[in-house]
Amino acid sequence: MNGKSDIPDALREFTDRLRLGLKGCTSALSMVQFLRPMFSELSLNTALFRDILRSIEGGGPYPDISYPTMFDSEVILFNDPERFFTVRLFIWGPGQYDPVHDHSSWGVIGPVSGDLDVVNYERVDDGKKAGHAVLRETGRMTISPGENYYVLPLHGGIHKTGNPSGETIVQVSIYGRPTVKRDFINGYDPDQNRVFPIYAPKTKKKILAADALRHFDRT
């Protein structure tokens, strides 16, 4: 991550207030409830996000697009030094959706430009059969800049999001501290009743290297 001085003042001021507020919260839901009313102060700051996009386009030092992320559409904008939360930018190409997935933490999510599709699910199987999961769709919505929605950790936040339009759109997300220690999130295929781990690219390379080494050792 870049030095403190690289973080735009508006984002710095917002995250300072957010940290103070989150410190007074005692549960994931109460953190979400604190953040949601102030979220649009950030997501509607188009001047801030225009500057960030220009910096990415021009190869500027902030934000650091080489910082590891789970999805290639994702850029870390801020890592709270006390680990209360992270702020992330997602840039969705036309018609791009992520796979159905869960989260390791709470999160509040909203579009900066364009509308964002959200499909929510609940898991209804008992989780005892490896690789097997049955999901039930619980709702879908399309949200616009100024609006936000939230996820809770693990089964409390299984969803799919994406861009229904023909334009590239921008989303900002704030995620809390993970409640579980794991180096993956769960991906789901609701049509095939399948659950599978999704690893960040760096972790995936390590796992593939370990698998390849096992093959080396057998030959």
Ligand SMILES: [Fe+2]
């Ligand atoms: Fe998500």
